[in-house]
Amino acid sequence: MSRSISLLAAALLGLMVQLVPALAADEKLPAKDVGFSFEGPFGTFDRAQVQRGYQVYKEVCAACHSMSLMRYRNLGEPGGPEFPPEQVKAIAAEYKVTDGPDAAGNMFERPALPSDAFVKPFPNDNAARAANGGALPTDLSLITKSRAGWSGSLKTLYTTQLIKGMGGPEYVYSVLTGYQDPPPELAAEAPEGKHYNPYFENGHWIGMPPPLTEGGVTYADGTQATVDQMAKDVSAFLAWAGEPKMEERKRIGFQVMVYLLVFAVLLYLVKRRIWGRHEP
Amino acid sequence: MAEHAPYEFKNPVARWLESRLPILSFTKVHLLDYPTPRNLNYFWTFGAILAVMLVVQIVTGIVLVMHFTPHVDFAFDSIEEIRRDVNYGNIIQKMHQVGASMFFLAVYIHIFRGLYYGSYKPPREVLWMIGVLILLVMMATAFLGYVLPWGQMSFWAAKVITNLFSAIPFFGESIVTWLWGGFSVDNPTLNRFFSLHYLLPFVLVGLVFLHIWALHVPGNNNPIGVEVQSGQDTVSFHPYYTMKDLYGIVVFLLLFAAFMFFAPDYLGHPINYAKADPLVTPTHIVPEWYFLPYYAILRSIPDKLLGVIAMFGSILILFALPWLDTSKVRSANYRPIYRQFFWLLVIDSIILGIVGSNPPEGAWLTIGRIATAYYFLHFLVIVPLVGFLEVPRPVPKSISEAVLPPRSEFRAAE
Numbered sequence: 102m103s104r105s106i107s108l109l110a111a112a113l114l115g116l117m118v119q120l121v122p123a124l125a126a127d128e129k130l131p132a133k134d135v136g137f138s139f140e141g142p143f144g145t146f147d148r149a150q151v152q153r154g155y156q157v158y159k160e161v162c163a164a165c166h167s168m169s170l171m172r173y174r175n176l177g178e179p180g181g182p183e184f185p186p187e188q189v190k191a192i193a194a195e196y197k198v199t200d201g202p203d204a205a206g207n208m209f210e211r212p213a214l215p216s217d218a219f220v221k222p223f224p225n226d227n228a229a230r231a232a233n234g235g236a237l238p239t240d241l242s243l244i245t246k247s248r249a250g251w252s253g254s255l256k257t258l259y260t261t262q263l264i265k266g267m268g269g270p271e272y273v274y275s276v277l278t279g280y281q282d283p284p285p286e287l288a289a290e291a292p293e294g295k296h297y298n299p300y301f302e303n304g305h306w307i308g309m310p311p312p313l314t315e316g317g318v319t320y321a322d323g324t325q326a327t328v329d330q331m332a333k334d335v336s337a338f339l340a341w342a343g344e345p346k347m348e349e350r351k352r353i354g355f356q357v358m359v360y361l362l363v364f365a366v367l368l369y370l371v372k373r374r375i376w377g378r379h380e381p
Numbered sequence: 382m383a384e385h386a387p388y389e390f391k392n393p394v395a396r397w398l399e400s401r402l403p404i405l406s407f408t409k410v411h412l413l414d415y416p417t418p419r420n421l422n423y424f425w426t427f428g429a430i431l432a433v434m435l436v437v438q439i440v441t442g443i444v445l446v447m448h449f450t451p452h453v454d455f456a457f458d459s460i461e462e463i464r465r466d467v468n469y470g471n472i473i474q475k476m477h478q479v480g481a482s483m484f485f486l487a488v489y490i491h492i493f494r495g496l497y498y499g500s501y502k503p504p505r506e507v508l509w510m511i512g513v514l515i516l517l518v519m520m521a522t523a524f525l526g527y528v529l530p531w532g533q534m535s536f537w538a539a540k541v542i543t544n545l546f547s548a549i550p551f552f553g554e555s556i557v558t559w560l561w562g563g564f565s566v567d568n569p570t571l572n573r574f575f576s577l578h579y580l581l582p583f584v585l586v587g588l589v590f591l592h593i594w595a596l597h598v599p600g601n602n603n604p605i606g607v608e609v610q611s612g613q614d615t616v617s618f619h620p621y622y623t624m625k626d627l628y629g630i631v632v633f634l635l636l637f638a639a640f641m642f643f644a645p646d647y648l649g650h651p652i653n654y655a656k657a658d659p660l661v662t663p664t665h666i667v668p669e670w671y672f673l674p675y676y677a678i679l680r681s682i683p684d685k686l687l688g689v690i691a692m693f694g695s696i697l698i699l700f701a702l703p704w705l706d707t708s709k710v711r712s713a714n715y716r717p718i719y720r721q722f723f724w725l726l727v728i729d730s731i732i733l734g735i736v737g738s739n740p741p742e743g744a745w746l747t748i749g750r751i752a753t754a755y756y757f758l759h760f761l762v763i764v765p766l767v768g769f770l771e772v773p774r775p776v777p778k779s780i781s782e783a784v785l786p787p788r789s790e791f792r793a794a795e
Contacts, residue, residue: 142643170461243461246646247654263644267651343654346464346471353472354642361635368628375620 132250154338170242236308245269418603426629485671499711532653606711673737707768
């Protein structure tokens with residue numbers, strides 16, 4: 102009796118595992134795996150890469166995409182691109198913000214300060230839609246947090262996501278480098294003004310034209326500005342923007358783990374000593 | 382156990398206090414000298430782990446409230462400001478969010494421990510029922526809290542769950558409007574959810590107090606399920622179990638910290654990092670992992686009202702468990718057949734969880750229906766029947782006989 106129940110249970114679980122891949126047919130392609138420096142329990146951001154990524158955002162993405170949660174001062178704070186303070190001030194001063202009212206009750210324009218939020222490319226969502234064929238360019242502050250690079254099968258759920266993270270930065274990289282000609286059976290139904298991208302989350306058709314072109318930016322550190330390089334850099338920058346305190350989290354996490362581990366060993370020894378009085 | 386041994390305190394201040402409020406002897410009786418079965422295994426440390434988790438949630442929650450703005454226009458951004466600009470806010474926020482998951486992990490282990498060792502059986506029925514009540518309040522608290530960051534999944538979860546009440550005949554729609562505080566999930570909904578999310582944890586504290594009170598009347602169950610018979614069967618709570626529990630707590634905190642610091646988003650849904658948008662429905666509306674089995678039960682039944690009844694019934698049925706179980710033997714260690722069914726129930730619950738995370742179509746729907754049927758079959762048919770039909774293995778006469786074999790053999794030889 103008991104043996105048969107165990108067998109039944111094992112068979113049931115086996116059936117589930119068999120069924121899962123068949124059921125998990127997802128339209129979207131899983132993101133391409135990129136070996137980012139910030140992966141893993143000790144991973145940190147590559148300062149030069151995040152700085153280059155900011156340049157790509159500023160010169161390419163920022164034409165349409167806002168980053169409403171970011172402030173210029175963030176660019177100089179520890180754990181990110183860590184631009185020196187003068188450079189942060191200079192970056193901010195390139196933008197104009199409306200301030201006021203002044204003593205006479207008038208609004209006025211002034212250069213942005215490090216404490217100001219990133220200036221948005223459009224005054225409001227409707228203006229953004231109107232300028233982009235009806236599609237609203239997503240705010241990029243949390244793009245690497247709010248998208249999963251891989252999902253679907255149990256294997257990705259239980260291993261890939263746990264070890265490599267949710268794949269948000271990889272998703273951004275894959276979309277940026279994933280533009281291709283539509284397969285012939287889909288080419289006919291291409292919506293007006295849309296581009297084929299099998300990595301894009303909402304179906305294969307994306308409103309954004311391929312944003313990166315070879316040499317689209319000129320890196321100050323002499324890095325070759327290939328599409329692949331720019332995509333990686335801007336994904337790393339957006340990963341940092343999604344969680345500017347990531348390095349702090351991991352650093353404190355390591356300290357906490359070491360502390361708890363030592364504490365656990367000591368408590369185990371204390372417990373054993375105390376129970377030794379009673380247990381032969 | 383209610384009979385306090387009169388303690389003589391040497392300190393005059395202690396004596397003065399004791400004669401006015403016997404809080405010192407109460408502490409001594411219930412926290413230090415409390416006689417505890419000597420054979421409790423590590424599954425019994427989850428009670429203490431849960432107490433710690435409740436405190437963690439309350440403390441982190443109070444700090445978060447200092448920085449949170451319960452308004453549809455600001456809630457999402459205020460959580461982000463906590464993550465970005467509040468000192469250690471990123472860690473405090475994750476501690477609360479991942480803490481909820483860990484709280485449920487611990488409570489499920491605690492409940493299944495009770496199911497395995499028959500901790501719900503006389504004389505612990507009230508203890509068990511207060512526990513089920515705690516689970517219900519915990520679930521309500523977790524759901525209300527999940528809505529507060531006002532992300533996409535927060536908003537749609539609020540919508541889906543409150544809409545369940547529309548299944549109530551005649552008054553359904555009015556009740557939903559009343560819950561929302563309007564005609565859609567909006568600012569009044571967020572405000573009242575915030576208010577209740579702050580209230581319910583303190584209700585939990587009260588219930589936990591009753592739970593512990595109800596525990597201290599009959600005393601702990603234990604792995605062999607035989608009541609304590611003599612002083613030889615017990616050790617004092619302190620230092621034996623304070624130290625064992627503390628060790629268990631710290632090991633559990635290691636797991637908690639591992640998730641919190643190194644995979645903080647793993648247990649959540651990425652889409653909740655997108656601000657709530659009432660005009661855009663997410664492709665899959667899925668609750669957090671700890672609600673997935675109930676969600677699977679809800680969706681496996683084609684009729685909405687019956688689905689809601691089944692979902693709540695899956696927990697309410699636990700109230701009746703002490704009377705559904707007909708076996709006199711508590712511990713599954715001595716119940717060869719029940720033990721197999723216990724593990725089947727564990728597997729069934731996991732299957733329900735996996736089903737709940739997938740869209741209710743095709744094979745998933747079929748698996749979900751079988752698993753749901755089996756869940757109720759377990760409690761309504763299998764548990765009562767196995768109690769009658771099973772021949773339990775011989776149960777030891779006492780705890781000390783079971784855990785101190787050499788001495789009891791010696792005595793038997795005498």
